[in-house]
Amino acid sequence: MIGQVYHVGLTVSDLDRSVAFYRDILGLRYEGELLMEGGETEAMFQRGNCRARVAYLNGSDQLNMPPVELIQFVGDEVAHKAADLFTTSISELCFYADDADAVYQKLMEQGVECLSSPQEFDFRHDGFGRSRAFYFRDPDGIILEIMQPLDD
Structure with a gap:
């Protein structure tokens, strides 16, 4: 019924900065970017007038690894919460x-x-x-x- 992991999505505050980090510092391969908008996007994210820039990066061709999906919501302020290993998430x-x-x-x-x-x-x-x-x-x-x- 459910198969392999398709991608891992991370919400970021600045897509260009994050792409540069994951590509240039970590060495992931940039696969491209798309813009999500319209009724389907609003329904999926449960927010009116929702627009999201989405970029995909992947690691080694030798590893069967799902891509990292970086999401920046356009025109919306992203809430910054400190990542914590001891919080459910x-x-x-x-x-x-x-x-x-x-x-x-x-x-x-x-x-x-x-x-x-x-x-x-x-x-x-x-x-x-x-x-x-x-x-x-x-x-x-x-x-x-x-x-x-x-x-x-």
């Missing part, structure tokens, strides 16, 4: 990396707010393996994660 969007330490270093050089350095986790006893991971924030403060699976 989507807590973070996680990206695969071959080298978490190299990604961390690049993000730090770009002035990206990282919540910690890469940490190593061992969940082999639970059947999930080992990994290195860390959290960081995008320009709107949305929490993102980098995870590097480690070979045993």
Whole structure:
């Protein structure tokens, strides 16, 4: 009945700034932008005169990964709430990396707010393996994660 994840949508305050971050800093491939407007858009978002700029970016061609959908509502002020790992919501969007330490270093050089350095986790006893991971924030403060699976 329900299949694979089709995309992951994030509401952003400045689409151009967010596209630049996800494309230029994280290295996702920009797939294009569209403008949503009209009766269907108003019904879907439950708001009259709703217009939304929507951009799609994706990661590696080698990974079967749904695209990131960035949404900026045109003419509407976006409410800014601090992302919080301990509040019911989507807590973070996680990206695969071959080298978490190299990604961390690049993000730090770009002035990206990282919540910690890469940490190593061992969940082999639970059947999930080992990994290195860390959290960081995008320009709107949305929490993102980098995870590097480690070979045993």
